Amino acid sequence: MTDTPTVSLWHARAPRTEPYDDWAQRRDHYDVVVVGAGITGVVTALLLTERGRRVALVEARGVGAVTTGNTTGKVSVLQGTRISQIGRKHSRVVQQGYVDGTLSAQRWIVDFCARHGVDVDVDVADAYTYVQDPSGSGMVDAEYRACRAAGIPAERVNETPLPYGIVAAVKVPDQYQLDPMPMLHKGVELIRAGGGAVFTKRRVHSVDTDGAGCTVRTADGHVRSDHVVLATGIPILDRGGFFARLEPNRSYALAVELPGEPPEGMYLSVDSPTRSLRTASSAGTSASSKRLLLVGGNGHVVGRQKSPRSAYEDLLSWSRRMFPEAREIHRWSAQDYSSLDGLPYVGPVLPGADRVSVATGFGKWGMTGGVAAAQILASRLGGTPDPEVESWAPVMSAWRHDLIAGATTALRLNGTVALHMVRGWWTAETTSGTVPAGGDGRVVRECGRPVAVSTVDGTTRRVSAVCPHLGGILNWNDAEATWDCPLHGSRFAADGALLEGPATSDLTTR
Numbered sequence: 001m002t003d004t005p006t007v008s009l010w011h012a013r014a015p016r017t018e019p020y021d022d023w024a025q026r027r028d029h030y031d032v033v034v035v036g037a038g039i040t041g042v043v044t045a046l047l048l049t050e051r052g053r054r055v056a057l058v059e060a061r062g063v064g065a066v067t068t069g070n071t072t073g074k075v076s077v078l079q080g081t082r083i084s085q086i087g088r089k090h091s092r093v094v095q096q097g098y099v100d101g102t103l104s105a106q107r108w109i110v111d112f113c114a115r116h117g118v119d120v121d122v123d124v125a126d127a128y129t130y131v132q133d134p135s136g137s138g139m140v141d142a143e144y145r146a147c148r149a150a151g152i153p154a155e156r157v158n159e160t161p162l163p164y165g166i167v168a169a170v171k172v173p174d175q176y177q178l179d180p181m182p183m184l185h186k187g188v189e190l191i192r193a194g195g196g197a198v199f200t201k202r203r204v205h206s207v208d209t210d211g212a213g214c215t216v217r218t219a220d221g222h223v224r225s226d227h228v229v230l231a232t233g234i235p236i237l238d239r240g241g242f243f244a245r246l247e248p249n250r251s252y253a254l255a256v257e258l259p260g261e262p263p264e265g266m267y268l269s270v271d272s273p274t275r276s277l278r279t280a281s282s283a284g285t286s287a288s289s290k291r292l293l294l295v296g297g298n299g300h301v302v303g304r305q306k307s308p309r310s311a312y313e314d315l316l317s318w319s320r321r322m323f324p325e326a327r328e329i330h331r332w333s334a335q336d337y338s339s340l341d342g343l344p345y346v347g348p349v350l351p352g353a354d355r356v357s358v359a360t361g362f363g364k365w366g367m368t369g370g371v372a373a374a375q376i377l378a379s380r381l382g383g384t385p386d387p388e389v390e391s392w393a394p395v396m397s398a399w400r401h402d403l404i405a406g407a408t409t410a411l412r413l414n415g416t417v418a419l420h421m422v423r424g425w426w427t428a429e430t431t432s433g434t435v436p437a438g439g440d441g442r443v444v445r446e447c448g449r450p451v452a453v454s455t456v457d458g459t460t461r462r463v464s465a466v467c468p469h470l471g472g473i474l475n476w477n478d479a480e481a482t483w484d485c486p487l488h489g490s491r492f493a494a495d496g497a498l499l500e501g502p503a504t505s506d507l508t509t510r
């Protein structure tokens with residue numbers, strides 16, 4: 001096992017920041033409170049601030065702490081086989097709307113970085129979706145046709161700059177890759193300069209609505225607003241049942257140094273297991289004059305992988321086979337949410353209940369999906385709708401009419417959730433054991449209750465093994481030393497502190 005800590009390249013070189021604004025000095029009332037300071041929340045708050053709205057951005061941890069700070073940072077309209085997959089479930093109009101929204105978000109990011117001097121690791125790169133197994137060439141062909149039909153200047157090629165052979169690939173030139181953290185911090189700076197407030201380390205536990213607006217509650221008091229935007233990955237409120245309409249996925253990434261220069265470009269394989277590749281500036285590493293190769297993949301539903309650590313080791317083994325003498329610099333993981341029908345959910349948490357809005361379901365493409373969602377929310381909550389945004393916004397509606405097409409998928413997802421619920425409780429009720437070794441954790445029965453016991457850095461901790469969201473039994477993550485819920489993706493530190501998910505409270509100590 002490597003001793004490399006699990007911290008993303010972006011977080012490792014991001015500035016360390018303290019909480020921005022004093023919670024005690026907050027206003028009594030805001031026009032909009034945005035919950036979550038990833039790319040969706042920051043851009044939403046910024047766009048609304050630019051429209052003259054009084055905005056508060058509230059984040060449980062730090063800016064970019066969860067998905068955005070752990071993304072691979074690809075800003076591409078070519079997203080594996082996503083466009084053709086959307087085309088199989090939806091009309092050509094819907095497919096085109098998704099492409100138009102993605103391109104709008106891409107343009108916004110590029111323009112924002114250019115206007116504000118955010119030039120840290122913003123690169124133009126060709127994007128490739130490729131296949132090595134001939135049986136998958138049909139998916140490449142379908143993506144090529146879908147791209148061309150949507151007006152994307154795609155090419156079908158049989159070679160790439162990669163050092164290993166492929167059968168076929170789709171290539172879209174002049175896409176973008178970046179380090180997301182400088183963009184987020186610049187966004188936060190501009191929010192505050194425009195009169196908005198940014199509160200970090202303030203976890204929102206609930207939102208109440210009434211005829212006059214919303215009450216956003218934290219452990220340290222509440223704040224009132226006309227509207228609330230939940231930009232928290234999976235919505236923290238159970239209204240609308242979004243936890244049952246999303247599948248939480250965890251995927252893994254490495255940053256590796258190579259003896260020579262890595263192949264330029266962004267790559268995503270059709271073959272399983274998926275491999276995602278891109279280059280990045282090595283600024284901040286021991287070889288700052290070189291570029292690093294980022295290698296990602298091995299995704300799985302949260303809490304349902306026996307050994308997440310093995311996912312890292314498999315990526316490292318593959319990297320060394322394909323790129324001899326590859327040396328690991330960083331390793332990290334990210335959590336994303338996929339919707340039933342392949343399209344994001346953006347809009348009211350319940351039909352007609354426009355006080356609280358959600359933005360989720362970006363399916364691992366949140367750099368563009370999150371910005372597109374922010375543009376929609378700013379158009380809806382900013383006073384005057386943006387006609388260009390509204391031309392494609394309906395395809396990402398949280399309550400679009402064609403969601404009934406996903407009923408079969410919903411039954412499958414929630415049937416699996418129920419299976420893991422029963423299996424977890426049965427195992428917890430029939431298992432006892434000794435204190436786990438260092439770095440390990442297990443669920444045992446103590447005094448008739450499921451208890452999560454772990455030993456990390458020489459300290460043994462006992463916390464409740466029951467997720468406070470809907471009562472799932474947690475599983476140990478041996479890569480991050482966390483307790484992960486196999487039902488809806490809530491995650492907790494070894495001491496029980498909530499890290500992410502639909503849960504809003506820590507685990508109780510035992």
